[in-house]
Amino acid sequence: MRKIFLYSTAAFLALSSCREEESVIEIKEPETLELQNSYDDQAIQKYMAAHYLDTLGNIKPFSDTDPADDNYLSLLQLNPVTLPSGVIYIMRDGAQPNPGTPIGETDIIRLMTNVTTQVAADVDGEVKFTSTFTFKNTISGSGNPDVDPLYYYAPQSVLDAGTTDASKQRSFYEIEGFREALQYFEAYDIPDSENYTLQGVIIVPSRAAFARDAHANYTGYSMRNRTLVFNFQVYKTTPRP
Numbered sequence: 001m002r003k004i005f006l007y008s009t010a011a012f013l014a015l016s017s018c019r020e021e022e023s024v025i026e027i028k029e030p031e032t033l034e035l036q037n038s039y040d041d042q043a044i045q046k047y048m049a050a051h052y053l054d055t056l057g058n059i060k061p062f063s064d065t066d067p068a069d070d071n072y073l074s075l076l077q078l079n080p081v082t083l084p085s086g087v088i089y090i091m092r093d094g095a096q097p098n099p100g101t102p103i104g105e106t107d108i109i110r111l112m113t114n115v116t117t118q119v120a121a122d123v124d125g126e127v128k129f130t131s132t133f134t135f136k137n138t139i140s141g142s143g144n145p146d147v148d149p150l151y152y153y154a155p156q157s158v159l160d161a162g163t164t165d166a167s168k169q170r171s172f173y174e175i176e177g178f179r180e181a182l183q184y185f186e187a188y189d190i191p192d193s194e195n196y197t198l199q200g201v202i203i204v205p206s207r208a209a210f211a212r213d214a215h216a217n218y219t220g221y222s223m224r225n226r227t228l229v230f231n232f233q234v235y236k237t238t239p240r241p
Helices: 033-050 156-160 176-182
Strands: 012-015 025-028 051-053 059-061 088-091 108-123 126-137 200-204 226-238
Touching (some): 025 108, 033 108, 033 200
Antiparallel strands (some): 108 126, 200 226
């Protein structure tokens, strides 16, 4: 993982939720990465305690009023594995390919995904995720897997076309923590037209994503300090030519 030590002092970031009815929340950025990392880890634990996987493997929040989800286990109870980088992955029981195909580090992949991104912050004395947006959702979008997304693998042609020193580096595009955790999963070998059964979750804290570095403009808003939650299925992999 990249080690980043020098950052600007605290700045105010105006962060708003994707839900239109919520007002903009003004958050003071932690002065150090160490504090941001602590916020990330605390917010991730709360997130896992408050969410479960439905029958298709979609991440859902527990309801305080609907008893229909009372028999589901929280993500915290699904044997999450924490890597030294802080990345967490969860393999959904009964949803892994058998036999599966090992995912090579440079393979071309086909991903069915729902990816959200959020910022861990201290809001009125409570550390939690706020400013949640959709990073990528092929389930509610095209309904087809995403083929070799740039956040997974930046080809040399893209690096060569970069106009700044930063944009000539893979770290400008690739989400390192996602690539790291994906190696623990195996790929299916199914057609794009087949219905999904999401096989797991990868949670990438900001330090294993873009942290406070320059990065590609994926969404039109800054990915600074943002944690990402990947809910996904690898439909197929093929060796990269």
